[in-house]
Amino acid sequence: MSSTAERRQQIEAKRAKLAELRKARADRQKSDSDRKSSETSAGSFTPKNNDVDDLLSSILRESRGPGATAGNGYLDSGELTPSSSMPGTPSMGTSLLPSSLSGRASRNSDFASSIGTTLAPSINSATDNVMAREMVPRFLPDLIDIEQELFELPTKKERVIYNKEVQTMEIEVETPNHEAETLQRGVSEVDIEALQAARDRELEEESVQLDKEIEEEIREIPPEELASILAAPELLEFVDSTTKMFYRAIHDYDPTRDYRVGTEAGSDESEGRVKRVCEFFDERYTKNRSITDVDWSPQYPELSVASYNKNAAALNEPDGIVAVWNLHLLERPEFVFHSQSDVLSVTFSPFHSNLVFGGTYSGQILLWDNRSKHLPVLKTPLSASGHTHPVYSMQMVGTQNAHNLITSSTDGTVCSWLVDMLAQPQETQELIHAGHNKTGEVAITIMDFPDNETTAFWVGTEEGNVYQANRYDRAGAKAGLNQYDVYKAHAGPVMGLHFHPTSGSVDFSDLFLTSSVDWTVKLWRAKSLAKPSTTPHVISPLYSFDESDDPVYDVKWHPTHPAVFGAVDGSGKFDLWNLNMDTEVPVVQTGVGTGRALNKLQWDKKDGRRAAIGGSDGKLYIYDIGDMAIPRESEWSDLQKTVSGMVSGGAQTNGLVDGDVRSIAGR
């Protein structure tokens, strides 16, 4: 601050001097104009453009002494005194180039004549005689000294200029070399003015500049104001969004990287291994919680969403959290949504990029919008018309114009909702297994629709059976559970169920995988809906994968490679299987995290290179499987062969042979 004060003082001083200068100039101008009015001979006041040569010649002339002013028509009608002296030419030159040359013209302090102007004659005095018209410097023969300087002096430095009339009038703004001047010089007035003006301008500019600087100086904020600024909600919002931007930018690729500078070659990009890309975890939100469901955004391939259950250690925090994570933003979630009860299933809306659906432990279905803040924008009422039991499974079916959200809860209720009308379900049905020996209730743990189906769906239950159900009456089949076809093989609750995605030359959409608490993953062929059974009968799986020693919590087909699927189990292992390579062991088995159970697996929707794995430790792991995700042309036919091999090789312990299965295999 002191420096500023000093500067202020400096400015003030300069301003004062500037004022003085201006005043002096004004005075001078006034006197000039007086003088000019009395001028009789017109003469041209405009200096001729002389160049350096002229200057030199003038100097030479000067050096020759007073008598050498040959022919320069100083003579005039009589007003001019004959002079043999030096022209003030150089000053002319200087007036034109004020900054380049401040050669002092010779000056005569003894001009007694009242004729004011001293214009330099043109050096190229070819027409010397014509000079009669021109104003010439009037020198008295008894000039004392004439001197000329060729050198540049910075124009800022004050020149002492003596008007030939008023010898003692001094105009001084800054006179650093005032003392050095011992000689008297004569300068043309125009010259003086021009130089003066230039100097004035510069000083003005400088003072303006200093003014601006003072104005722009960074000031400290007084504490009260500071407090109010910090409390503003806009500030929080601004900081939130900009810090997100910064994190994303920090993690971006470094564009200035120079590949010529070698680094330690340590990366072994060996054949398609499974690599961990990143791990999403946030101290604030996801600590002490487990992930219950994972989904990828269909519109933005870098966004994934995970739902979390209750934080037992912090009971005043919301019970359920849904966090949207961005691959480019590792430090914190893009969005965080709250819920009053644990969120057990979550899905992005495939038709609206802003909406996220969640199903909760209380049976409520919630809808969040990322344009709003934490709380859901819509929720279903806690009433008997919806669900009253935990909703573990939900799926959006239909097309852009006609779509429904289908949700299922553990009491066997399956509801279908319209997205904008969550006040009550469009339809509800309770799946009842009439022929069951113990209870009719079907405790649904998992539900899945085949890709191109909107009416028929399959459910996995707590008892380990898989059933097929219909939403509406179809030709030959009634709405509700198909109690005759029982897919029976698992010894424990079915935790994962996934139909083969339809992509590629051969259609495998009747194949589905199930995973269960009984440590196995089983491959089934769904019975055709064309001929519904009328008597109960049991359908057996095509194959059973017994690799794991822990409950297998999720299994998912790969979206683009027909023979690849992944499974996650309770010991923290992520198994990647490729049926065309080996049906007995997984291709890659990766330990994920610290060995805690992995709850959910989801392949990314774009090309299936990445898998999002939700762990019970609250961390969302993203793995990249690289080239293994890319199918060759032959994969489909290979898979056909494999499956038929599975079917026919029924003598093995793994494949269970059944009359029905064989007949279907012929298809």
Place this chain on the structure above:
Amino acid sequence: MTPELEQTLALLSSHRSVLGYMLLSRGHPVSIIRHTGGVFDGEHGKKYAGVIARIVETVQSGLEEINGSENEGDDVKFLRIRTKRHELMISPDGRYLLAVLHEPS
């Protein structure tokens, strides 16, 4: 200052490659709301603030010059200045300005 704001800013400054941040409020003259990091302390920090404010002004006026006043005109959203040693990321807003100096590894 709300705890959320505290937390967010603390998280930012504790990031491994971040050397410091400066939160300014726009307006004439620019004033420093908060700053951390040795780089932004004292006189040096004030100089930084002045420089950053001027940079943003220049760019904004340049945009205005280009776009003229026919349409809404463009706004500066994000400035990323990569120097040999560091990277300075500036994010201006109508009211505030956040500048982060970090060292790209």
